Amino acid sequence: MTSKRVTRRTLLAGAGVALGSGAVTGFPTIWAQNIKNVTLRQFGTGVSNLNAVADQVKKDLGFTLSMTALDSDAVTQKAVTQPKSYDVADIEYWICKKVFPTGTMQPMDVKRIKNFDKIVPIFTSGRLTPSSSIAQGTAPHTVGFVEKQDSKTFSTKQTGWMTLIPTIYNADTLGIRPDLVGRKITHWKDLVDPAFKGKASILNIPSIGIMDAAMVMESLGTLKYADKGNMTKAEIDKTIAFLIEAKKAGQFRAFWKSFDESVNLMASGEVIIQSMWSPAVAAVRSKGIPCVYQPLAEGYRAWGGGLGLARHLTGLQLDAAYEYINWYLSGWVGAYLNRQGYYSAVLETAKQHMSADEWGFWIEGKPAKADILSPDGKVMEKAGAVRDGGSFEQRMGAVACWNSVMTEDRYMVQKWNEFIAA
Amino acid sequence: MRLRACLPWIQAAPLALILGGFLLLPILVLIVVSFFDYDSVQILPGFVLTNYVDVLGSVTTWRIYGNTLRYTAIVWVLTTLLGFGVAYVLAFEIRDRAMQMVLFLVCTVPFLTSNIIRQISWIPFLGREGLLNQALLRLGVIDAPLEFLLFSDFAVILAYVHLYTLFMVTPVFNTMMRIDRRLIEAAVDNGANAWQVLTQVIIPLCKPGIAIGSIFVVTLTMGDFMTVRLMSGGQSASVGLMIANQISLLQYPAACAGAVVLLAAVLGMIAAILRIVDIRREL
Numbered sequence: 001m002t003s004k005r006v007t008r009r010t011l012l013a014g015a016g017v018a019l020g021s022g023a024v025t026g027f028p029t030i031w032a033q034n035i036k037n038v039t040l041r042q043f044g045t046g047v048s049n050l051n052a053v054a055d056q057v058k059k060d061l062g063f064t065l066s067m068t069a070l071d072s073d074a075v076t077q078k079a080v081t082q083p084k085s086y087d088v089a090d091i092e093y094w095i096c097k098k099v100f101p102t103g104t105m106q107p108m109d110v111k112r113i114k115n116f117d118k119i120v121p122i123f124t125s126g127r128l129t130p131s132s133s134i135a136q137g138t139a140p141h142t143v144g145f146v147e148k149q150d151s152k153t154f155s156t157k158q159t160g161w162m163t164l165i166p167t168i169y170n171a172d173t174l175g176i177r178p179d180l181v182g183r184k185i186t187h188w189k190d191l192v193d194p195a196f197k198g199k200a201s202i203l204n205i206p207s208i209g210i211m212d213a214a215m216v217m218e219s220l221g222t223l224k225y226a227d228k229g230n231m232t233k234a235e236i237d238k239t240i241a242f243l244i245e246a247k248k249a250g251q252f253r254a255f256w257k258s259f260d261e262s263v264n265l266m267a268s269g270e271v272i273i274q275s276m277w278s279p280a281v282a283a284v285r286s287k288g289i290p291c292v293y294q295p296l297a298e299g300y301r302a303w304g305g306g307l308g309l310a311r312h313l314t315g316l317q318l319d320a321a322y323e324y325i326n327w328y329l330s331g332w333v334g335a336y337l338n339r340q341g342y343y344s345a346v347l348e349t350a351k352q353h354m355s356a357d358e359w360g361f362w363i364e365g366k367p368a369k370a371d372i373l374s375p376d377g378k379v380m381e382k383a384g385a386v387r388d389g390g391s392f393e394q395r396m397g398a399v400a401c402w403n404s405v406m407t408e409d410r411y412m413v414q415k416w417n418e419f420i421a422a
Numbered sequence: 423m424r425l426r427a428c429l430p431w432i433q434a435a436p437l438a439l440i441l442g443g444f445l446l447l448p449i450l451v452l453i454v455v456s457f458f459d460y461d462s463v464q465i466l467p468g469f470v471l472t473n474y475v476d477v478l479g480s481v482t483t484w485r486i487y488g489n490t491l492r493y494t495a496i497v498w499v500l501t502t503l504l505g506f507g508v509a510y511v512l513a514f515e516i517r518d519r520a521m522q523m524v525l526f527l528v529c530t531v532p533f534l535t536s537n538i539i540r541q542i543s544w545i546p547f548l549g550r551e552g553l554l555n556q557a558l559l560r561l562g563v564i565d566a567p568l569e570f571l572l573f574s575d576f577a578v579i580l581a582y583v584h585l586y587t588l589f590m591v592t593p594v595f596n597t598m599m600r601i602d603r604r605l606i607e608a609a610v611d612n613g614a615n616a617w618q619v620l621t622q623v624i625i626p627l628c629k630p631g632i633a634i635g636s637i638f639v640v641t642l643t644m645g646d647f648m649t650v651r652l653m654s655g656g657q658s659a660s661v662g663l664m665i666a667n668q669i670s671l672l673q674y675p676a677a678c679a680g681a682v683v684l685l686a687a688v689l690g691m692i693a694a695i696l697r698i699v700d701i702r703r704e705l
Binding site for chain 1: 460461476545550651654659667669673676
């Protein structure tokens with residue numbers, strides 16, 4: 001405890017120097033020796049809390065980044081209830097909608113983000129291209145900005161203060177076992193096809209599961225939602241009633257909550273069609289079992305995460321955090337994430353760190369010329385393979401809704417419990 | 423003299439402090455928070471009864487309690503029968519003291535691994551393509567895989583019994599070892615048959631052990647959420663799972679109200695057990 005206090009004091013003393021030098025150069029890219037003593041504590045979900053990133057930070061920036069990976073429930077709790085226990089929060093946008101208004105985080109000055117202009121416009125204007133439409137749910141741009149440095153409420157339009165710097169996002173759909181389904185899967189409604197009775201699964205995370213159910217309902221044509229990410233009580237009632245009916249008919253084999261559960265269900269053949277996450281599909285395939293991340297006519301349910309700063313960050317630590325975020329967007333991490341099948345916020349810089357073949361496969365949807373390797377060197381796809389769903393524009397351009405948190409959250413959870421208990 | 427008077431207090435202080443700080447205080451906080459209000463982001467201090475109205479007024483809660491109680495009753499019966507049987511064999515059939523201890527330790531071996539691992543290991547065994555189904559299929563006993571084996575009430579209860587039987591074996595074995603063998607001899611001398619010895623001598627004398635085991639099994643089953651989730655494949659709900667769902671959405675006051683109700687229910691059950699068997703007198 002004592003030694004910690006001493007370090008903190010020395011840090012604070014050094015902070016003044018660093019700030020001074022920063023004022024001269026605009027961006028404090030070259031710092032005093034004491035930058036090496038900085039430790040940034042980052043926490044978030046497993047997807048982007050990668051040790052490889054921490055190692056590279058140490059190499060490129062010189063300071064220490066310590067990572068804690070938790071599940072998304074625990075992430076939300078920690079962000080709200082233990083604001084002093086972290087410096088950088090790696091959270092999803094729908095979590096941000098819950099967390100930011102509690103005042104435990106501070107927005108970022110976009111003037112200090114070098115590649116801000118190059119961030120994919122989904123996160124700034126909400127539109128992938130100027131002509132594309134805005135998806136339903138908690139679209140990242142709706143919780144991406146606040147008015148002022150000390151605001152806690154979100155701004156409806158783009159401002160100079162960003163709540164999260166986007167890091168990683170993807171478009172989710174159903175995973176299928178092409179060898180066992182025995183026919184073409186084209187729509188979300190195929191999840192409740194009686195042909196797959198006792199062999200389907202949906203994820204048991206209420207806020208996400210209900211959206212998948214809504215995609216199915218719309219696909220069946222039974223209900224048209226004003227906003228799938230923010231249902232009315234009546235819409236929730238109808239959706240849950242539909243789920244209960246399907247459950248009682250024996251449609252579902254199980255409901256999964258964690259990544260490995262979904263992998264095991266699929267790999268073991270207990271389930272042949274289910275809501276799934278992209279790396280889970282890759283994990284099933286890596287066991288030599290065919291699994292397709294099936295693009296569907298109604299589009300994708302997307303999610304995105306970003307880095308946010310804790311309210312208590314000041315001085316040298318705050319500078320280090322900005323430095324880290326700028327580095328994050330500068331390409332190395334982007335390429336790393338893209339190679340895992342996610343998308344990075346600034347594609348332009350990531351491209352410089354990827355081979356033409358990798359870029360063609362992951363982003364442009366072209367057939368792979370050579371084997372496609374994961375960042376740790378394992379073969380993910382053989383030469384000739386084409387990414388499920390195609391190019392970045394095809395996939396992210398077909399997003400129907402974003403992971404979200406509803407106004408009727410409380411009611412929704414009660415009803416979801418009813419579904420599980422039914 | 424003053425010190426003398428204080429001594430019992432000082433002696434009791436460490437335990438009192440630990441129980442106060444780590445048991446009473448948290449429960450107190452739990453009760454206080456259960457009356458707070460909340461929205462999707464934060465807890466709003468206040469005094470509202472909505473959490474209790476939500477918990478007690480919803481059909482779902484009652485159905486979930488019904489389900490949890492059903493699991494508890496079935497698991498209690500099975501673990502008691504099994505636990506008593508195992509303890510009986512250990513205490514009365516095995517004559518060699520050393521052998522008794524060795525076999526008792528063998529019972530505890532599975533408990534050296536994690537609780538969750540022991541549950542998960544059932545999944546590949548019971549699954550549709552699992553070991554058991556494949557064996558039965560190859561033997562020609564069945565033509566199609568048995569689906570009820572996994573992700574069903576059967577799987578949940580199997581896992582519970584597997585996990586909790588030892589909690590019944592240990593206290594029952596303990597009380598059986600204390601039974602004065604001369605009592606059994608006396609019963610036999612007076613013409614009692616084996617059944618009468620069991621029901622009129624051994625079982626009454628084992629009551630405290632059974633009661634302690636029951637308390638373990640009942641509280642563990644009532645409060646569980648992991649086993650139900652894993653073994654039912656999320657298809658069944660339990661009270662613990664309902665609370666866990668609320669916590670995950672930061673609905674702490676609702677979760678607290680649920681926890682207080684559960685606490686009251688479990689305490690009520692323990693009180694009932696203790697009313698039937700006076701553990702303190704008989705220990």
